[in-house]
Amino acid sequence: MTTAAVRFAGVTKRYGSAEVLRQVDLELAAERTTAIVGESGSGKSTLLQLINGLVRADAGIVEVLGSDLETVDLLALRRRIGYAVQGSALFPHLDLTANVTLLARLLGWSAERMATRLGHLLELMELAPELAHRYPHELSGGQQQRASLCRAMMLEPPLLLLDEPFSAVDPITRVGIHAHFERLAASEPVTVVLVTHDLREAVKLASDLVILRNGSVAQAGPCDEVIAAPADAWIERLFRSQLG
Ligand code: ADP
Ligand code: MG
Numbered sequence: 001m002t003t004a005a006v007r008f009a010g011v012t013k014r015y016g017s018a019e020v021l022r023q024v025d026l027e028l029a030a031e032r033t034t035a036i037v038g039e040s041g042s043g044k045s046t047l048l049q050l051i052n053g054l055v056r057a058d059a060g061i062v063e064v065l066g067s068d069l070e071t072v073d074l075l076a077l078r079r080r081i082g083y084a085v086q087g088s089a090l091f092p093h094l095d096l097t098a099n100v101t102l103l104a105r106l107l108g109w110s111a112e113r114m115a116t117r118l119g120h121l122l123e124l125m126e127l128a129p130e131l132a133h134r135y136p137h138e139l140s141g142g143q144q145q146r147a148s149l150c151r152a153m154m155l156e157p158p159l160l161l162l163d164e165p166f167s168a169v170d171p172i173t174r175v176g177i178h179a180h181f182e183r184l185a186a187s188e189p190v191t192v193v194l195v196t197h198d199l200r201e202a203v204k205l206a207s208d209l210v211i212l213r214n215g216s217v218a219q220a221g222p223c224d225e226v227i228a229a230p231a232d233a234w235i236e237r238l239f240r241s242q243l244g
Contacts, residue, residue, distance in 0.1 A: 004063075005030040005159055005191035006051055011060035013046055013215075020046050022215045024060070028208070030158075033185055033192040035202030035223075038212030044195040047212070048161045051193065052081050065159060079107070082152030082160040082190075087168045090136040090144055090151070097132045100151045107155070121150040124187060125180050142173035146180055153184065163195045178205060199242040203227070211235060 004027040013021040021043045028034045036044050049055040050062050053074045062069045065080060090099045097118060104114050122132065125146040136144055145165060152160055166174050166181075182205065185192055196202050202209060202223070209226045211218040219231040227243070230236040 003030045004028060005065060006193065007061070007063040008050075009061040009063075011050065011057045011062055013043075013050060013055065014058050020215050021050070021057075024215075024217055026210065026217060026220060028191065028193060028210075030191050031189050032208055033194060033206040034208040034210060035206035036193060036195045036210045036212060037197065037199055037202045038218075040197065042212040043215040044197075044212055045163055048083075048163050048193060048195055051159075051161060052078055052083055079103070079155055080157050080159060082155070082157040084148045084152040084160075084162050084165045086164040090148055092136050095133045095135050096127070096139065096147050099136070099147060100154050102151070104154055117154060117156070118150070121153060124184055125150055140173075141169045142177055145169055145173075145177055149181065149184060153188070153190075156188070158190060160190050160192045161195075162192065164197065165194075166201065167196070167198065174201075181205060199238065203243065211238070 006026070006028040008024045008026040011021060011024040012019060024047070036047060038044050046055060050057055050069075051064055053069050056069070064072070064077060067077060069077075091102070094102065100118055100121065101109075101114050104117070118132075122129070127143060127146055127150070131139060131143060136147075139147065145168075148165070152162075166177050169177060178201070192206075194202070194206055206223060208221065209223045210220040211226070213234070219226055219235055227239060230239055
């Protein structure tokens with residue numbers, strides 16, 4: 001039996017009168033990668049922000065790493081959640097090392113512990129030691145994106161949330177970053193929730209798939225099962241147009 005790292009029960013989120021997520025029931029398996037796909041505006045980013053408590057549900061229960069978000073200490077929980085968004089969102093005035101180690105430093109990690117973890121992540125992401133003191137503008141787009149993954153993983157979070165992290169890089173660089181991501185996900189017992197509008201990327205990187213449509217879960221399950229048995233004609237068309 002797999003345990004869930006994230007559980008949504010009857011979750012609704014409104015902005016004004018618009019219901020951007022509607023009665024979402026969902027379980028994301030621990031230590032697996034789940035891709036959230038759907039058209040722009042379908043609620044993908046909102047779903048991630050509900051998981052790290054950046055936005056709060058208007059109804060329903062969100063449980064993350066065993067805690068109900070209504071009662072948990074959010075700051076403590078967020079330290080256990082890595083988060084990376086589109087573009088790299090690195091701090092422009094900090095070099096690569098300072099960007100990656102910022103939170104560990106604030107939390108009082110020893111220099112030795114920080115250096116060990118940083119070195120491990122840079123090696124995993126194939127970021128050469130001579131890049132460690134470059135500023136973001138001195139790094140390529142692909143290097144920035146890999147640095148941002150290092151930053152998200154610095155505190156060894158059991159949960160990693162990625163919001164279209166690879167969509168700003170060119171297609172060739174993206175293939176390389178996919179390989180780096182897969183190495184990272186395989187090397188640590190981390191649950192990954194990957195938001196993407198690219199179904200091919202989803203199927204390549206994730207074991208589970210959640211398809212959002214207008215704020216509702218259209219279908220969810222292991223990638224191969226969902227693809228083998230699309231729940232309705234709309235999903236079948238989506239697969240045919242993007243995977244066919
Ligand atoms: P996606 O990531 O799938 O493109 P989002 O979760 O960002 O979708 O947005 C879902 C819907 O919620 C969209 O219609 C969007 O305009 C709306 N929305 C998102 N964030 C806000 C906000 N802070 N205030 C008002 N509306 C928002
Ligand atoms: Mg989004």
